[in-house]
Each structure stands twice: as structure tokens, then as C-alpha cells.
Amino acid sequence: MTTETIDGVAVTTRANVYFDGKCVSHGITFPDGTKKSVGVILPASLTFSTGAPEIMECVAGACDYKLAGSDAWVRSEAGQKFSVPGNSKFEIRVADAYHYICHFG
Amino acid sequence: MTTETIDGVAVTTRANVYFDGKCVSHGITFPDGTKKSVGVILPASLTFSTGAPEIMECVAGACDYKLAGSDAWVRSEAGQKFSVPGNSKFEIRVADAYHYICHFG
Numbered sequence: 001m002t003t004e005t006i007d008g009v010a011v012t013t014r015a016n017v018y019f020d021g022k023c024v025s026h027g028i029t030f031p032d033g034t035k036k037s038v039g040v041i042l043p044a045s046l047t048f049s050t051g052a053p054e055i056m057e058c059v060a061g062a063c064d065y066k067l068a069g070s071d072a073w074v075r076s077e078a079g080q081k082f083s084v085p086g087n088s089k090f091e092i093r094v095a096d097a098y099h100y101i102c103h104f105g
Numbered sequence: 106m107t108t109e110t111i112d113g114v115a116v117t118t119r120a121n122v123y124f125d126g127k128c129v130s131h132g133i134t135f136p137d138g139t140k141k142s143v144g145v146i147l148p149a150s151l152t153f154s155t156g157a158p159e160i161m162e163c164v165a166g167a168c169d170y171k172l173a174g175s176d177a178w179v180r181s182e183a184g185q186k187f188s189v190p191g192n193s194k195f196e197i198r199v200a201d202a203y204h205y206i207c208h209f210g
Contacts, residue, residue, distance in 0.1 A: 006118060012110055013164040013165075021127075040119075040129060059119055
């Protein structure tokens with residue numbers, strides 16, 4: 001079951017562009033002030049750093065990820081989530097496209 | 106005056122990826138059913154085709170565009186808009202990034 005739309009939010013019109021456009025997201029804010037982002041990672045092997053803890057929810061496509069301190073690459077596909085601790089890192093490999101919702105905290 | 110956020114909308118979580126990621130957008134739907142998109146064009150020279158008429162509103166960055174049937178390249182920067190007829194085309198050149206809202210109809 002994937003989350004196809006998120007209702008009743010404010011969207012930030014300016015995109016977040018990371019890694020020369022290999023990752024593009026738009027921020028969304030809920031009425032209670034909660035912030036998330038919706039984005040896509042294009043074919044690439046990237047390393048992301050976290051500030052707050054994050055939950056990455058795949059809404060389409062797929063990726064393989066590896067958390068800091070782990071040697072295991074794990075597949076994540078549409079409808080699946082993975083958690084990343086705060087002040088940490090994760091590696092991600094995308095062959096086609098990985099569409100996601102990033103939940104913070 | 107740029108439109109920094111758009112309130113009270115539903116955002117489609119899966120991104121639209123065009124031209125190998127040189128253009129990435131997310132669709133938004135207003136409570137009355139009106140659809141728009143928020144997106145970014147990265148450094149590229151692209152030609153877009155329209156179905157419905159479009160108004161392109163720049164919210165950050167800049168582009169140069171040329172409408173079908175015109176020889177004139179025109180600059181569009183943050184806070185500025187340009188209109189494209191339906192069933193037409195326009196060329197766009199972006200040197201850095203062009204963040205936009207696309208209004209249809």
C-alpha cells in the first residue's frame with residue numbers, strides 16, 4: 001500500500017536540489033507544523049547525512065540502502081520504509097528512480 | 106513578489122521526471138480540483154510541448170524562453186510569469202536552476 005497523495009498541506013514552491021539534481025525534493029508542512037518532504041532520487045550512488053532521525057517511505061520505484069555501521073545492503077521498494085538514526089549517514093543506490101516521502105523525527 | 110508556499114493542497118507523492126531528470130515536478134491539487142505543479146529545471150536547453158495552455162511562474166532562479174513562432178529569447182526571473190498557448194511548444198534555457206509553478210488552463 002503506497003501513499004499516493006498527501007492532503008491538506010502547504011508545499012514549498014522552491015525545490016531542494018542535492019547532488020547536482022540526482023535528488024530533488026519539495027518540502028511540505030502539515031497544519032500542526034510537522035514538516036516532511038516528497039522527492040525522487042535518480043540513478044546514482046549517494047551518501048546522505050541526517051540531522052534529525054528520518055524515516056524514508058518509498059512510494060514508487062526502489063533503492064538499495066546501507067546504514068552507517070552496517071555491511072548489509074537492503075532493498076526498499078514501493079510501500080516499504082526504513083529508518084535512519086539522527087546525526088548518522090546512509091548510502092543509497094538507485095538504478096532507475098526512487099520516489100519517497102521523508103518523515104523527520 | 107514570489108509565491109514561496111502554496112497552502113491547503115494535496116501533493117502527489119510520485120514525482121514527474123522529464124528529460125532524464127533535467128526537469129522534476131510534483132503535482133498539486135486544490136480543494137476545488139484545480140491542478141498545478143511545482144518543479145525545477147536544472148541546467149539544460151529543452152523543448153516542452155503543451156496540451157492545455159500553461160502559465161509558468163518563476164519562484165526562484167531564472168530562465169530564457171522562446172515561444173513557438175517567435176525568434177525572441179525572453180528572460181524570466183523570480184516573481185515573473187509567462188504564458189504558453191495550448192497545443193504549442195516552447196524552448197527553455199536554464200544556466201543554474203529555474204524553480205517554477207505551472208498553472209494550467
